[in-house]
Amino acid sequence: DAGVTQSPTHLIKTRGQQVTLRCSPKSGHDTVSWYQQALGQGPQFIFQYYEEEERQRGNFPDRFSGHQFPNYSSELNVNALWLGDSALYLCASSLAGGLRYFGSGTRLTVV
């Protein structure tokens, strides 16, 4: 039974570029949440997807967008990258908003 998988594990981008991060939820899970974790801080909620729709959104600008596919996998897109977007991006899956299982994350560095 595969857990939550994220790709890529590490990524280096230049300011102004765009990035797409991917997440496959744990088998049987239908809800995907994305979090941004800056160095030395707790995870900050970006948004949550359920039934291919954004169900809830945190305090992040429109540069952050996402998508959920019919197989429940999800993508996080960030446009016009800033240096401040450098962080660990975590995907968490759950069943109907229950307990979250986190993936190993994607470490994004913006230079």
Add this chain to the structure above:
Amino acid sequence: GQQVMQIPQYQHVQEGEDFTTYCNSSTTLSNIQWYKQRPGGHPVFLIQLVKSGEVKKQKRLTFQFGEAKKNSSLHITATQTTDVGTYFCAGPAAGNKLTFGGGTRVLVKP
């Protein structure tokens, strides 16, 4: 909006000693969850507390949910080097999103 605070931010512990870390929410919580994140790793779910005054134990870890359901604590006895990491508490806010505290970073001195 809801805020979750954790103290202390850092905890330096001698191996074998006990310590407690505290979590406080600005709002009443339906439940509180605790996660552990090892250095370079990702948050791993430890436990969820739901009832007012609930106490749960996992080996050397004891978790407590306050009577008012606005605070929680994690007590670790006989600290070991395997306890190194950051411990986060998190509570559900409106709409089911999880709000995390800033974490307590635990360093163990052998």
